[in-house]
Amino acid sequence: AQSVAQPEDQVNVAEGNPLTVKCTYSVSGNPYLFWYVQYPNRGLQFLLKYITGDNLVKGSYGFEAEFNKSQTSFHLKKPSALVSDSALYFCAVRPDRGSTLGRLYFGRGTQLTVWP
Amino acid sequence: KAGVTQTPRYLIKTRGQQVTLSCSPISGHRSVSWYQQTPGQGLQFLFEYFSETQRNKGNFPGRFSGRQFSNSRSEMNVSTLELGDSALYLCASSRGIFNAGHDRSNYGYTFGSGTRLTVV
Numbered sequence: 001a002q003s004v005a006q007p008e009d010q011v012n013v014a015e016g017n018p019l020t021v022k023c024t025y026s027v028s029g030n031p032y033l034f035w036y037v038q039y040p041n042r043g044l045q046f047l048l049k050y051i052t053g054d055n056l057v058k059g060s061y062g063f064e065a066e067f068n069k070s071q072t073s074f075h076l077k078k079p080s081a082l083v084s085d086s087a088l089y090f091c092a093v094r095p096d097r098g099s100t101l102g103r104l105y106f107g108r109g110t111q112l113t114v115w116p
Numbered sequence: 117k118a119g120v121t122q123t124p125r126y127l128i129k130t131r132g133q134q135v136t137l138s139c140s141p142i143s144g145h146r147s148v149s150w151y152q153q154t155p156g157q158g159l160q161f162l163f164e165y166f167s168e169t170q171r172n173k174g175n176f177p178g179r180f181s182g183r184q185f186s187n188s189r190s191e192m193n194v195s196t197l198e199l200g201d202s203a204l205y206l207c208a209s210s211r212g213i214f215n216a217g218h219d220r221s222n223y224g225y226t227f228g229s230g231t232r233l234t235v236v
Contacts, residue, residue: 034225036227041232042229042230043120043122043206043227043228043229043230044206044208044227045227046224046225046226046227049224090159102147102149102164102171102172103149103161103164103172103174104149104151104159104161104208104225105161106151106158106159107158108158109158109159
C-alpha cells in the first residue's frame with residue numbers, strides 16, 4: 001500500500017535559522033515525490049519534485065529536498081527561514097505503476113511556524 | 117497563463133441537498149483530479165478524469181460523482197449531502213495521464229484554490 005508519513009504535526013523555528021520538514025514514504029516501484037505548501041483558505045502551491053536524477057532537488061522560494069532511497073525519505077529543507085514561510089506543508093508521493101499510478105498520496109501535513 | 121479555476125469559492129448547503137462544483141484546468145491540460153481536504157482525514161483522492169473518461173476512483177460513496185467535458189473542464193457532484201461532506205474540495209490539472217513509460221511531461225499537478233463547502 002502507498003503511504004506518506006510526516007512525523008511532525010508542527011515545526012517551529014526562528015527566522016534566519018535553517019528548517020527541516022520531514023517526510024517518509026512507502027510506495028510500489030519507483031517514487032515520484034512532491035512537496036506542496038498551503039496558505040490559509042488557499043489551494044496547494046507546488047514547491048518541488050523528485051522524479052529521477054540528482055538526490056538533491058532545488059525548488060521554489062529557496063526550498064530544497066533530499067531524496068534518500070535507502071531511508072525512503074524526502075525531507076524538505078531551507079538554509080534560512082523567513083516569517084513568510086509560515087504555512088502548512090504537504091509531502092506527496094505518486095506511484096509509477098499499478099492501478100493507482102495516477103493519484104497522489106499525501107501526508108497529514110506539517111504546520112511550519114517561523115518566529116521573528 | 118491562467119491557472120486552475122474552481123467555482124464557486126464558497127458554498128453553504130443544507131443536509132439532503134445536492135451540489136455541483138466546477139473546475140477549469142490550465143489550457144492544454146487534459147487530466148483533472150479531485151481531492152477532498154478535511155481536518156480529520158487530510159487530503160483524500162476522489163477521482164481522475166482524462167479525455168472525458170474516469171481513469172481512477174478513490175474510496176468514496178456513490179453520492180460522489182464527476183464528469184469531464186470535451187474542453188477538459190470537469191464537474192463533481194455530491195448528492196444527498198451530509199454534514200461530514202463539509203470540506204475544501206481541490207481540483208488539480210495535469211497535462212496528461214501518467215503512463216508506465218518515462219513521459220515526464222505528465223508528472224506534475226497544478227492545484228486550484230478550492231471550493232469550501234459547508235453543509236448545515
